[in-house]
Structure formats: structure tokens, C-alpha cells
Amino acid sequence: MSSEESKAIVRRWHEGVFNQKRLSTIDELIDENYANHTANIVGLADARERFSELVREHPDVHLVTEDTIAEGDKVATRWNWYEKDKLIAIGMTIHRVSGGKIVEDWFCSMQMTTG
Template sequence: MTPEQNKTLVHRFIDAYNARDLDVFDDLVAPDYIDHTHHQQGREPFRQLFTLAFDAFPDWHEAIEDMIAEGDRVWVWVTATGTHTGEWNLFGVPLPPTGRKVIMSMVFIWRIADGRLAEGWEVDSEVDFLRAIGVLAYTEKGMAIFPEDEGD
């Protein structure tokens, strides 16, 4: 596939994700998909992550800000937004809904093989995410350094 075809594939995947169309996994994700971020392999465990996210953040949406493709790789930067209205399992600990809004930048890197996502990496700030849902808070010193974030 050409880099442009790979970009189209990733765009289709993110559009399907935003539409909650998990049936698209069969067409767009390789059965032996490798998720380097969550240390798992297989299309079904990857699909399960999306199901859990939709339960905890039903309005989660990823807006594509930029996309670069070269060879068999696609880098995509998204702005993700969502509201924590369902239970989120954090490292095996259930976190009840907080009603808090999350806005974060994320970068995904995908390797494409045989017209499907074959491997993936995710780069984001887990600290910002955990702060947004109220799991982490700045210390007094942190609030002095970042005063505009005191209300979070």
C-alpha cells in the first residue's frame, strides 16, 4: 500500500472508532495485532480496550489534527475529549464515574501490513489524564508553579 492508502486506512479506523463501529476491527485490524502500549497481542484484546473506554467515556471523540505517513508507518496526532461518566478500571482498581471532562493530545503510530493495522504505539500524558479525572492532584508547590490549573 502507498503512504496515502495507509493514511486513508487510519482515517477510516478513527472515524469508525468515533462512530462506535467495532465491527470495522475485522476489516482494518490484523488478527495478530500487536499493541505495544498495553503489552498485548491480538485483535480481540485491542477491541476490548475500546469497549471498556466507551463504557467509561461514552462521549469520547478523537479529532485528527495531523497525520504523516511514510513507508508502512502512519503517525497521527489527535485531540481527544470525553466525560468520565462510567466506571474506569485503573490498574485493576475500579474508579467510579467522576463526571469530569478530559481533553488531551495523543499521538498514535501504526504499522500497516497487508492493508490492516498490524502494530501500534500510543504516546500521551497519563499524568494529565489522571489529573483530569481527579486521581492525581498537584502538591502545594505544584499549584504555586501552575496556578491556572488550581481549579482542576
């Protein structure tokens, strides 16, 4: 799988789940043996539950991907999380993509505060 194909999968993930709230994207793009090492999400069923809950709890979320860089089977993104046009958090994620699915990822985020 090329770096461009892997980047397209991650773009579909961000757009489908967070911006369009299309939860079927989880089953389409997350591997059965998925692992999110930061949030301790293990497996597709756990991912489905946790990401669905995240979208339910944040119905106004809009994720803006600022940068996407790929090398080998890894795709790194730098993103901004907005709710109702207000910047809520900034972060970066490294996804490992294999066989057309996201197999594992790691993320780091920082919540923005208002003065």
C-alpha cells in the same frame, strides 16, 4: 500499499471506532496478530475487548486528528481526545499498516488538567 492508502486506513480507524462507536471497525481494520506495544494489547481478540471497553467507558469520546504523516508502512497521527466538547487528552500514535490492516502501534498521551 501506498502511504495515502495507509493514512486512509488510520482515518477509518479513528472515525469508525472512536467517533462513530462502530465496533465492527475493529474486526475490519485490526490484524489477527496486532500488537499495541504501549498498552500491551496482543491479538485481535484482545484488541476487540480492550477497545470496546474503552468506548463503553467513554461514550462521549470524540477524537480529532490534527496531523497525519506517513512514510513507508508507518502512519503517525497527532490527536486530541474530547468528551462533551472538553479537551481530555492529547497524544500521538505511530501505526504500522500492512495488507490493509493495522498490524501494530505505539502511542504516547497526556491527560489535560483543569485549573
